[in-house]
Amino acid sequence: MSNQWDQVIGHEWAAELLAGSIANGRTGHAYLLTGPDQIGKTTLARTFAQALNCEAADEATRPCGQCRPCQLIAANRHPDVRLITPEVSGRGKLTLKIDEIRTLQQDLSLAAYEARYKVAILKRFDAATEGAANAFLKTLEEPPRNVVLLLTANDADTMMATITSRCRTIALRPLATPRIEDSLQSRWRMPEDKAHLLAHLADGRLGWAIRAYEDSTILVERQQNLDYLQQALAGDRIDRFALADKLGRKPELLPEILQTWLSWWRDVTLLTQGENGRTLTLTNIDHQADLIARAANWTAEQSLTGLQQTNQAIRQLRRNANTRLVIENLFLVYPLP
Ligand SMILES: [Zn+2]
Structure with a gap:
């Protein structure tokens, strides 16, 4: 049965684990996805959000990528799936501020418009200020019903233990170069020489290779x-x-x-x-x-x-x-x- 989990390249074990948690009715309320930039953490989070809210009749085909929730989530336009991104300041330093967290908390306290699960994807939560992280603790400790929180970070070790201990951690690794090269050719239809070069330069980050091809x-x-x-x-x-x-x-x-x-x-x-x-x-x-x-x-x-x-x-x-x-x-x- 085909579904959109195959857009998660190189982290099949993590996709299986999350798909399995839905099938078994054992979805956690908070996950922390760790690993270097551009290896697919947000793709995994977004696919999970789709799987949680997909309306395909046959559960084995979820996420289908075709139904309204799947398409809105893919386009970042689903009213119940929020993507929170840190601000970039002067030296490329990322900061996630307390105001962002407060706005999100208000939003999460309201009932979903149309989804089964409200999902918040918080990118690079390791860039949260201490104030923002502390404010978010309350949500992690007493999450509203039917809310799933998906945090991403480069490294769990730089985060407060009070945060990480309340999340299920999924540690993603950089992809092997041949795996990236294969994907660039078969999925992105890149010419062989370009795929060869970009796969090597990517240093395990498929997302980087795709971006370098497009830009x-x-x-x-x-x-x-x-x-x-x-x-x-x-x-x-x-x-x-x-x-x-x-x-x-x-x-x-x-x-x-x-x-x-x-x-x-x-x-x-x-x-x-x-x-x-x-x-x-x-x-x-x-x-x-x-x-x-x-x-x-x-x-x-x-x-x-x-x-x-x-x-x-x-x-x-x-x-x-x-x-x-x-x-x-x-x-x-x-x-x-
Ligand atoms: Zn769907």
Whole structure:
């Protein structure tokens, strides 16, 4: 029997678990879906919301994707299924504010317009302020009848235990590269070479690959980010300080820039540790020749330092450190030409 659970790619076990909970009448009132960005947490949540409210007569075909609730939910227009997204501020930092939670709570306290279940999908609840999280606790402790709360987060460990302990946690993992490549070709009808490249760059995130296919600026920006790194590595101290100053003026771009650098350093590190030839494990496969040349010049320790310090810089930026200083310090530990 076909149903829309097959839009959940790579997390079949989680789809089975949620479908099973509906079939057994054991649906929980709160779930926490964790994992990296763009691996399918919201798709899973939305499909669950559809399954809970689908009107197909044959339960095995739910969610059908055809009935009115299924279609409204897919289009984010169902009056009883709310999607709450955190605000993005200056440096790309996400914040979920208490006002949003209060509005949602008022809404959830009212009876459903037409659905069997009111569903709230709260994206990146790990970005909730302490006030917002505390306010939401009340809803988690005494949920209104026929309300299902679906929280998503990168990492449960950064959240208050009082929140996580009241949710059933479903931890999603990044997808294997071949699985992404297959899906891009069979479902999204991408040409083979494009699917091959994007699957590798995606780093386990199918959603990223699809977005990069639909929006060509993503790959252009990635190349720009790699160019900055090459510029830094080719430069002396003075060049590097000038570049740090320039990048320090673009704090909103830095998280993505550093993520690109991190993936590049990871590739070099894999190669210096003797992974030559095993191209499947490399991310930046379109820069393979350059990566191999770099790896031949540096020791495993040098590239590992580059990797670890880049990771450290990402963490420092999350803690609101001075952007220019973070980049300057990073360039001091990157190997000189
Ligand atoms: Zn349906």
